[in-house]
Amino acid sequence: MRIDRDGPVIVWLRNDLRLADNPALAAAAATGRPVIPLYILDQTPSVRPMGAASLWWLDKSLTALAASLEAIGSRLILRRGPTREVLEDLIAHAQPAAVVWNRLYDAASIDRDGGLKAWLKDEGIACESFNAGLLNEPWTVKNGAGQPYKVFTPYWRAARDRLHHVQVEPAPNALPAPARWPPTEALESWRLHPTKPDWSTRFDLWTPGEGGAAERLDDFLSSPVQHYDRQRDLPGVEATSRLSPHLHFGEIGPRQVWVAARNAVEAGDAPAGPVETFLSEVGWREFNHSILFHNPDLPKANFRPEFDGFPWMRDDAAFEAWTRGETGYPIVDAGLRELWATGFMHNRVRMIAASFLVKHLLIDWRAGEAWFWDALVDADLANNVGNWQWVAGSGADAAPYFRIFNPIAQGQKFDPVGAYVRRWVPELASLPDALIHEPWKASAQLDPAARRIYGEPIVGHPAARERALAAYRGLKGEQ
Ligand code: FAD
Numbered sequence: 001m002r003i004d005r006d007g008p009v010i011v012w013l014r015n016d017l018r019l020a021d022n023p024a025l026a027a028a029a030a031t032g033r034p035v036i037p038l039y040i041l042d043q044t045p046s047v048r049p050m051g052a053a054s055l056w057w058l059d060k061s062l063t064a065l066a067a068s069l070e071a072i073g074s075r076l077i078l079r080r081g082p083t084r085e086v087l088e089d090l091i092a093h094a095q096p097a098a099v100v101w102n103r104l105y106d107a108a109s110i111d112r113d114g115g116l117k118a119w120l121k122d123e124g125i126a127c128e129s130f131n132a133g134l135l136n137e138p139w140t141v142k143n144g145a146g147q148p149y150k151v152f153t154p155y156w157r158a159a160r161d162r163l164h165h166v167q168v169e170p171a172p173n174a175l176p177a178p179a180r181w182p183p184t185e186a187l188e189s190w191r192l193h194p195t196k197p198d199w200s201t202r203f204d205l206w207t208p209g210e211g212g213a214a215e216r217l218d219d220f221l222s223s224p225v226q227h228y229d230r231q232r233d234l235p236g237v238e239a240t241s242r243l244s245p246h247l248h249f250g251e252i253g254p255r256q257v258w259v260a261a262r263n264a265v266e267a268g269d270a271p272a273g274p275v276e277t278f279l280s281e282v283g284w285r286e287f288n289h290s291i292l293f294h295n296p297d298l299p300k301a302n303f304r305p306e307f308d309g310f311p312w313m314r315d316d317a318a319f320e321a322w323t324r325g326e327t328g329y330p331i332v333d334a335g336l337r338e339l340w341a342t343g344f345m346h347n348r349v350r351m352i353a354a355s356f357l358v359k360h361l362l363i364d365w366r367a368g369e370a371w372f373w374d375a376l377v378d379a380d381l382a383n384n385v386g387n388w389q390w391v392a393g394s395g396a397d398a399a400p401y402f403r404i405f406n407p408i409a410q411g412q413k414f415d416p417v418g419a420y421v422r423r424w425v426p427e428l429a430s431l432p433d434a435l436i437h438e439p440w441k442a443s444a445q446l447d448p449a450a451r452r453i454y455g456e457p458i459v460g461h462p463a464a465r466e467r468a469l470a471a472y473r474g475l476k477g478e479q
Contacts, residue, residue: 001027003126007097008034008178010090014109016102016132016250017065018210019072019171023130024100026169034178036094037069040087041080041190047108048299048381051374053343056200057208059192061249064209066187074175077184083112084119091125093182099125102132102250105289106381107296135254135286136162138293148294151397155290156283166258202341206245206377213246217257221264228274235334235346236419241278242344244378247285254282288386291396299385300366307394311471312364321458322357323371325425328457330437331411332356334424341424343377348414354391355405360464362471365392393472401472404465411437428454 003009009028016022017039028035039062043049050058066076079086087099099120104113113129120127131137141159142148149155194200207215220241224231231239246252261279264270292298302308321327325336335349345353350372357368369388373379389395415421418436422429427450428439435442439454446454 001031001098001100001126001128003031003033003097005097005124007095008036010036010038010094010096010099012087012099012101013037013039013065013076014101014104014250015248016253017061018213018251018253019065019068020210021168021253021256022102022132022171022250023169024102024128024132025175026172027128027130028098028100029172029175031098033097033176035074035175036077036090036096036178036182037065037074037175038077038079038090039065040083041078042083042086043080044082046082047106047112048373051376051379052194053375053377054379055192056194056203056343057206057245057249057377059187059190060206060208061251062187064211064251068171068210069175072172072174073177075177075181075184077182078187078190080185080190084116087116090182091123094178096125098127100128100130103129103137104133105138105293106299110296132253133250134289135159135166135258135282136290138290141290148290149287150291152284152287155287156280159283159286160279163258166255166262168253168255168259199340200343203343203377205342208245208249208251210251213243213252216241216243216246217252217260221260221270225261225264225270225274225278229277232277233348233414234420235349236415236417236423240347244380244383245344247282248378248380248383254285257282285383287396288382291386292382295396298389299369299381302394303389303396304394304398306475307392310364310394310475311362313362315361315363318361318458319357319363319367322353322361322363322368326453327356328440328453328455329356329407329411330418330421330425330428330439330454331415332407333453334415334421337424338420339372339375343375345376346420348410349420350387351391352405352407352410354388356407358392359401359404359468360407360459360461362468365389365394402469404468406461406465408437408461 009031011025011028019025062076069076079090117127136159141155224239227239231237243252247254258279261275265272265275295303323336325333327333331349332353335345335353339345354368357363358365365388369384372384386395390398393399393401411421417433421436428436431439431442431445439446440456443451443455
């Protein structure tokens with residue numbers, strides 16, 4: 001980075017809340033100048049504002065990051081407000097020689113960051129951006145015709161081929177401090193932790209921050225990964241890494257995940273096959289970021305425009321029943337209740353619950369996407385929109401619309417003894433395994449509160465399936 005004047009370097013941190021393998025931070029440290037780590041909370045609608053569960057996570061992640069920075073002689077400067085205004089104020093105060101950051105890939109962030117880069121350069125302030133968030137940035141993986149891939153398997157084959165020399169940078173062990181720190185805000189004054197009511201009382205399974213992320217990865221690679229192939233679809237078993245919120249906030253980067261997983265295989269500590277399956281899931285994260293980058297309207301518009309005429313229904317009561325986990329289908333309800341209680345939902349259940357909303361209830365995927373956005377601790381624009389469109393059939397390499405999940409059969413297959421349903425829908429806990437996914441058949445055994453929801457589901461599966469298929473045929477102009 002060429003720097004033409006005296007002054008400190010501002011590192012503007014976004015979804016890269018870590019010290020290790022953070023190229024913007026490393027570049028700032030390498031200048032030998034004072035470093036000012038900065039986080040800006042900008043909830044104006046220019047870039048999609050974070051949802052409630054994300055803000056819960058951010059609160060803890062920033063606390064952890066501030067402590068890590070203090071341990072190496074630095075600080076985290078916190079500011080809230082429209083990004084440009086905050087930067088103008090800070091620049092007037094700190095007179096930096098350079099501002100650096102790690103890149104984001106959604107259109108609104110790209111627009112904003114491009115504008116800031118031009119402005120900073122006009123001001124004579126050096127500016128550089130880096131890649132902390134992806135194994136391959138979206139413009140680097142193209143097919144033989146120079147076009148971005150639209151199908152996952154060839155995408156991942158090409159992307160994976162580029163990953164022979166992945167390296168990670170260690171965390172700096174000291175950061176020079178400026179002679180005078182710019183003013184910061186108190187994190188508590190942002191009131192990111194919910195009160196009245198505090199709906200996060202069961203979020204204690206999470207340890208946001210770089211340390212928590214490293215521990216999750218270690219734990220996962222030390223044992224659960226061995227059964228990942230066979231068990232990753234079973235929501236009643238803790239068989240997946242639960243790294244998604246850590247990856248979203250950049251408390252760990254995909255290069256670190258990649259290198260640790262490959263090292264575990266080479267050391268004989270983890271089996272190659274399941275590790276490969278796990279890494280291909282990380283590949284889906286990469287694919288979704290590529291699709292979003294190349295299709296900037298994706299959060300609003302169908303990837304496949306033929307879905308633009310789909311006859312979505314407006315049914316507020318059904319939508320509310322879905323959000324509350326009161327549809328009458330135990331596996332769907334368990335998922336929505338897990339989401340509400342913990343800010344997370346198992347991937348298989350996300351697919352079942354999302355499919356139920358768009359196919360059984362014929363509610364627009366955008367309504368479900370918005371609910372997940374607010375409720376998930378791992379809410380991520382590329383992954384959320386990409387997966388919702390995948391389920392709806394309107395996305396890239398999507399599940400065909402006419403393949404409609406049967407929520408009873410899905411429950412029986414992936415939660416065969418009802419372990420997951422019993423945990424999240426306790427009013428069904430005493431039902432025998434054979435009836436746990438069809439509680440209406442045991443209506444007499446249910447207490448009145450349970451019978452209100454499970455005496456009869458909000459829509460019958462065969463009729464809802466027929467209705468969805470008819471809507472799809474109508475879209476295609478068939479009878
Ligand atoms: P693991 O199985 O351990 O996988 C490792 C990592 O790979 C994950 O942490 C995640 O970063 C990535 N990954 C796994 N599955 C997918 C996938 N299908 N698509 C993209 N990346 C994947 N994931 C998000 O991170 N944020 C979201 O907002 C999000 N919304 C979703 C909405 C719907 C309707 C569906 C069906 C899936 C969504 N996913 C989302 C993908 C997936 O459900 C989660 O990434 C996964 O459940 C996280 O659990 P894990 O970390 O234990 O995953």
